[in-house]
Amino acid sequence: MTTDSFELEQFLPYRLNRAAEFVGLRFAAHYKAKYGMTRPEWRTLAALGSSGRMTSKAVGIHSSMHKTKVSRAVFALEQRRWLKRSQDETDRRLEHLELTATGQQAYRELIELARGYQAELEAEIGESGIRMLATGLAAIEQVIIRSGKAKLPEPDEA
Amino acid sequence: MTTDSFELEQFLPYRLNRAAEFVGLRFAAHYKAKYGMTRPEWRTLAALGSSGRMTSKAVGIHSSMHKTKVSRAVFALEQRRWLKRSQDETDRRLEHLELTATGQQAYRELIELARGYQAELEAEIGESGIRMLATGLAAIEQVIIRSGKAKLPEPDEA
DNA sequence: ACGATATGGTTGCAAATGTAACCATCATTT
DNA sequence: AAATGATGGTTACATTTGCAACCATATCGT
Numbered sequence: 001m002t003t004d005s006f007e008l009e010q011f012l013p014y015r016l017n018r019a020a021e022f023v024g025l026r027f028a029a030h031y032k033a034k035y036g037m038t039r040p041e042w043r044t045l046a047a048l049g050s051s052g053r054m055t056s057k058a059v060g061i062h063s064s065m066h067k068t069k070v071s072r073a074v075f076a077l078e079q080r081r082w083l084k085r086s087q088d089e090t091d092r093r094l095e096h097l098e099l100t101a102t103g104q105q106a107y108r109e110l111i112e113l114a115r116g117y118q119a120e121l122e123a124e125i126g127e128s129g130i131r132m133l134a135t136g137l138a139a140i141e142q143v144i145i146r147s148g149k150a151k152l153p154e155p156d157e158a
Numbered sequence: 159m160t161t162d163s164f165e166l167e168q169f170l171p172y173r174l175n176r177a178a179e180f181v182g183l184r185f186a187a188h189y190k191a192k193y194g195m196t197r198p199e200w201r202t203l204a205a206l207g208s209s210g211r212m213t214s215k216a217v218g219i220h221s222s223m224h225k226t227k228v229s230r231a232v233f234a235l236e237q238r239r240w241l242k243r244s245q246d247e248t249d250r251r252l253e254h255l256e257l258t259a260t261g262q263q264a265y266r267e268l269i270e271l272a273r274g275y276q277a278e279l280e281a282e283i284g285e286s287g288i289r290m291l292a293t294g295l296a297a298i299e300q301v302i303i304r305s306g307k308a309k310l311p312e313p314d315e316a
Numbered sequence: 317a318c319g320a321t322a323t324g325g326t327t328g329c330a331a332a333t334g335t336a337a338c339c340a341t342c343a344t345t346t
Numbered sequence: 347a348a349a350t351g352a353t354g355g356t357t358a359c360a361t362t363t364g365c366a367a368c369c370a371t372a373t374c375g376t
Contacts, residue, residue, distance in 0.1 A: 006269040008204045008221055012276055012291070013182045018222045019298040020178035022305075024171045038332080046166045057354060063166055064176045068334075071356060093341045093354045111164040121170055125297045133170070133294025139287030140177040147180075196362085215324060226364070229326060251324045251371050 027117050031110060040065055040073035042110065045099070048083060049107030053098045055088075082106055185275050189268060198223055198231035200268065203257070206241060207265030211256045213246075240264055 008014050024039070031037055037045075043063035048054065051062060060070045074097060077083045082103030085095045099107060122130050166172050182197070189195055195203075201221035206212065209220060218228045232255060235241045240261030243253045257265060280288050 006204070006208055006272065008201065008208065011204075011272060012279055012288075013178070013185045014201070014221075015292075015295045015299070016174070016178040017182050018302070019295050020171070020174040021222075022302050023298065024175050027171045040332095043166065043172070046164065046169075050164055050166065055354075063172075064179075066334075067355070068357085069332095072332090075356090091342070091354085095355080114164065114169060118170055124301045125294070129294050129297030130170075132290035133297070134173075136283070136287050136291025136294055137173045137177050139283045139291070140181065141173070143282045144176070144180050198362095213324075224364075225325070226327085227362095230362090233326090249324090249372070253325080 023121065027114070030113055030117060034113070035106065035110070038073070038076070040069045041076050044070060044073040044077060045082065045103065045107055045110060046114075048097055048099050049104065049111065053096050055094045055096055057094070059097065077103065181279065185272070188271055188275060192271070193264065193268070196231070196234070198227045199234050202228060202231040202235060203240065203261065203265055203268060204272075206255055206257050207262065207269065211254050213252045213254055215252070217255065235261065 028039055028042075031042055043065060044059050047059045047062040051058075054062070056067070056070050056074055059065070059074070060067060063070075065073075074083065074085075078085065081100055083097050083099050085097055088094045088096060125133070186197055186200075189200055201223060202217050205217045205220040209216075212220070214225070214228050214232055217223070217232070218225060221228075223231075232241065232243075236243065239258055241255050241257050243255055246252045246254060283291070
């Protein structure tokens with residue numbers, strides 16, 4: 001009986017993925033063209049830029065990225081002299097990351113780009129569309145948090 | 159002036175991507191565990207299962223996948239004897255794809271899985287959340303279509 | 317009818333990613 | 347204080363991906 005129609009077009013995971021991919025790639029094209037940076041790098045920069053000095057682990061939590069992605073992004077940004085590491089004195093396992101002056105400059109430019117893109121999106125999607133989307137996403141975020149993949153970064157700390 | 163706060167948490171591409179990843183991976187875990195199949199394979203199966211005989215290119219359009227992804231997925235499904243190809247008689251460049259009996263059986267099971275998961279999601283997210291999300295996604299889909307990445311498959315044809 | 321161009325589809329190669337194992341350090345137990 | 351186990355972070359390896367070049371066939375312009 002339940003053998004009737006199934007349309008990919010109506011399937012939520014599919015729709016979400018397609019929308020995310022479209023919206024994400026279009027933005028990535030901007031910073032990739034302008035700064036040759038990858039998404040993990042952009043996210044790392046954004047995390048450090050907005051929340052300041054923090055560890056790799058904290059970056060991962062802030063930006064929902066796996067250890068290894070963060071590790072490689074940090075390495076790349078370090079090469080570029082956009083960030084510097086410093087060992088924690090009391091716990092020598094962890095190192096604190098911080099944007100350099102150049103890094104902060106790049107951050108400022110990048111968030112301008114991001115704001116511009118978000119505005120562009122809002123114009124295309126329409127105000128009510130955006131509001132609804134945001135509400136729906138918030139609901140999913142709740143599910144994510146409940147599911148244990150929580151983040152919610154307090155002003156400092158993981 | 160515009161140098162004030164920027165939070166990744168509020169950035170639409172980021173939020174969309176995280177939600178899509180969460181929702182998508184959780185579903186993928188189901189069919190990966192049960193059938194050892196990849197997402198491109200699942201999408202291909204879904205496209206062929208719901209719309210019947212069509213070409214690789216059409217599959218790509220139906221499921222928003224790049225040529226190469228489709229090509230590889232088709233190959234995998236063929237190995238598994240879930241689909242068979244047949245040359246078009248009048249245009250020998252293209253080949254038509256069709257699910258075998260086994261493939262159709264797998265399809266039926268898979269869409270049961272998908273329906274179950276979608277129901278689960280709706281329960282977690284809540285009815286109003288789902289409605290809003292769907293509306294927001296529809297708005298984005300309009301943008302995608304206008305942007306030239308259209309799909310909109312007529313009963314047959316690319 | 318012939319060269320240029322386009323189209324469906326595959327493949328080679330480089331880059332991105334995920335997984336698991338790993339290293340070093342810290343915490344806990346005894 | 348030694349053994350056990352956790353934790354932050356990196357790395358090796360296999361898999362997945364994207365891009366561009368490619369092959370074969372078809373179409374278009376002349």
